[in-house]
Amino acid sequence: MEETEVDIDVLIDEMDYIPGHFHLDMNLNFESTSPLNFQGRDVKLKRESLIYELESETGTQQYAIRNLLGVFSFYLEEVEKAKEIFLQILQEDPENLNAWANLAYVYDRLNDEHEAAKCTENLSHLMGLDSDDEAQGNPQLRASRCLAEQGYAYAFDIGLASEEEKMEKLTAGLALYDKALAYGKQAIEIAKDSPPVLNRLSKIFHFLGKQEMAMAVCNMALDVLPNPVLNWQAYCMHAKMLIKLYLRDLERVKMGLGGMPDQKNLFDAKTDLEKVMKVHPCLKTYLSLGQVYYYMGVDAIQELFLVDENALNSALMFFAKAMEFDLGNVLPEIQLLRGKCLRLKNEERNAIECFKEAIELDGVASVHTESFRCLMEMLLTLFSQKKINTEMLMKEVEVWVKKAEKKYPKQRVQQELRLVCRHYTAEVLELSKAMVTRGKTELVKLLFETMKCDFKKGRMNERSLSF
Known part of the structure; x- marks a missing residue:
């Protein structure tokens, strides 16, 4: 007797929702414009974050993480590992709709039509789509869990270059959570006593910019489970928000919109992270501690004066420890902060x-x-101190401006050059004169336009550049 095969297109048309992760509107599922090495790095970083998350999960929420781990493995060309992850989920949780859909996708890529069809048939049955066979259990609850797992995935998407993109993805994730609540009715009830759920809600509010709500939910998670061994994620999240509050206030000071940022936020973040360090040392913890110590050791306003050398040395030590991890050497933020520390220690060349x-x-x-x-x-700065000559300065500026123009949005490059020209006007003028003499007019024109824009209120005009 022939097995009945389910047509996947017909099945999709009948669905009010579609299980699985490979169809979601996530950057992960589309061709990236980034070089492959950057895309692979981002996927590996997200996978590492998920592995940390998984360590504290023992209930059904672990399957949201493990399904996504399988997806990341697939995109890292570890297809057999992805298949193994989905099969393991189904051994433990045979009603997991996303695992069935993801496994069908993997089998399809492996050209195993028979196994893919079996997965689709099981999926149809569990969703209650079979016309002549009623699904056992509660299809509504399965749908709710499926949608919640998909909503969770959006927080781990890759290639989100702007705040607008982050908001867009998180909003899409929240929409799926809302739909999950409509199916399941009880997600909200269990949240108030579940630290993992509270931690996720806190993270979502944090990314949406609702810091007061994020902090309140995070504090609830810490009240329910204050033990850092069992709830280190809440301490990490708490520290992350405190650092963000400090940096937000710091930016406001620089714009003349407020008083000095509260150093207590840094000290409290340090306390949180030190608790995490004792039970779960990892790349992100070392990076965050290094960042905290950097801001404790530097003048807050211009970041050009050293106020605590011991704190700065501690920052460099934590960055070094972070770089010992597999992905530590590929994070640009570590190199930026290391450079800023070394600049303060007058190690200009290393910076x-x-x-x-x-x-x-x-x-x-x-x-x-x-x-x-x-x-x-x-x-x-080195040029003004006579530590490099004009020829070297010209060569370096030309090379790195071109690199920046290829890598960053044009408006951002112009914005940064405007700040540089404003603070180093004499040096830029001297450099421009030397470049005109050597016929390098294209870069001079860029610098001139930048300076002209900055000084358009009469402090500078074209006659200032009479060579």
């Missing part, structure tokens, strides 16, 4: 190399252009 490395590691279309500005400032 320059860190800023260059950070630029190289940045993804295409990244808006994190601070490394480029720091590099330009360091080169001009």
Whole structure:
């Protein structure tokens, strides 16, 4: 007797929702414009974060993580490992709709039509789509879990270059959570007593910019389970929010919109992270601690003066420990912060190399252009101190401006050059004159336009550049 095969297109048309992760509107599922090495790096970083998340999960929520781990393995060309992950989920949780759909996708890619059809048939039965056979159990609850797992996945998408993209993906994830609640009715009820659920809600509120709500939910998670061994994620999230609050206030000060940022946020973040360090040392914890110690050791306003050398040395030590991890050497933020520490310690040449490395590691279309500005400032500082000559300065500026124009949005490059020209006007003018003499007019024109824009209120005009 022939087995009845289910037509996947017909099945999809009948669905109010579609199980699985490979169809979701995530950057992960589409061709990336980033070089393959950057895309692979991002996937590996996200997979590492998920592995940390999995360590504290024992209930059904672990399957949201494990399904996504299988998807990441698939995109890292570890197809057999992906198949193994989905099969293991189904051994433990045979009603997991996403695992059945994901496994069908993998079998399809492996050209195993027979196994793919079996997966689709099981999926149809569990969803209650069979016309002549009623599904056992509660299809509504299965649908709710399926949608919640998909909503969770959006928080781990890759290639989100801007805040707008992050908001878009998180909003899509929340829409799936809303749909899950409509099916399942009880997600909300269990949240108040479940630290893992509270931690996820806190993370979502944090990314949506609702810091007060995020902090309140995070505090609830810590009240329910204050033990850092069992709930280190909440301490990490709490520290992350405190650091963000400090940096937000710091930006406001620089714009003249408020008083000095509260140092207590840094000290409290340090306390949280030290608790995590004792039970779960990892790349992100070392990076966060290094960041905290950097801001404790530097003048807050301009970041150009050393106020605590011991704190700065501690920052460098934590960055070094972070770089011992597999992915530590590919994070541009580590190189940027290392460079800023070394600049304060007057190790200019080493600082320059860190800023260059950070630029190289940045993804295409990244808006994190601070490394480029720091590099330009360091080169001009060495020039003003007669530590490099005009020829060397010209060569370096020309090379790295071109790299920046290929990597970052044009507006961001112009913005950073404008700041550099404003603070190093004399050096830029001298460099421009030398470049005109050597016929390098294209870069001079860029610098001139930048300066002209900055000084358009009468402080500078074209006659200032009479060579």
